[in-house]
Amino acid sequence: MEDLKARVAYLRGLAEGMKLESSSPNGKLLHEVITVLDQVADAISELNDTADDIDEYLEKLDDDLRELEEEVYGEEGVIEVTCPHCGETVCVDEDLDEDENLELRCPNCGELIYENDSYDADEDADTIDNKREDTEGNGDD
Numbered sequence: 164m165e166d167l168k169a170r171v172a173y174l175r176g177l178a179e180g181m182k183l184e185s186s187s188p189n190g191k192l193l194h195e196v197i198t199v200l201d202q203v204a205d206a207i208s209e210l211n212d213t214a215d216d217i218d219e220y221l222e223k224l225d226d227d228l229r230e231l232e233e234e235v236y237g238e239e240g241v242i243e244v245t246c247p248h249c250g251e252t253v254c255v256d257e258d259l260d261e262d263e264n265l266e267l268r269c270p271n272c273g274e275l276i277y278e279n280d281s282y283d284a285d286e287d288a289d290t291i292d293n294k295r296e297d298t299e300g301n302g303d304d
């Protein structure tokens with residue numbers, strides 16, 4: 164990138180040496196072209212800096228994800244899930260994921276931990292909402 168900037172500066176030097184700049188329509192055109200080249204070189208340089216930042220960020224993200232994967236998929240073929248209800252760590256066979264209508268309950272507290280995506284989402288939401296209404300009750304009368 165510095166190379167491109169240096170070459171644009173060299174062109175500007177050449178043009179100045181030939182006393183072309185601003186002295187004729189051709190010189191004006193050349194001056195504009197060199198100015199645009201300079202701006203392009205600056206823009207590319209900025210883009211490179213941004214790309215470097217993103218690259219660095221992605222590397223960190225990748226490291227974090229790897230750590231997270233190691234924590235979640237501690238053992239190969241087994242997924243460790245923490246029950247959101249009682250905090251118990253439950254080991255789940257990875258292959259269970261492919262079962263249809265999978266419903267995973269915590270062996271410790273019996274609460275629902277996970278449902279397969281192939282479940283009918285709308286139906287499920289209704290069921291959960293209804294349960295919630297039932298348990299909440301209402302204060303009137």
Ligand SMILES: [Zn+2]
Pocket residue numbers: 246247248249250251269270271272273274
């Ligand atoms: Zn539990």
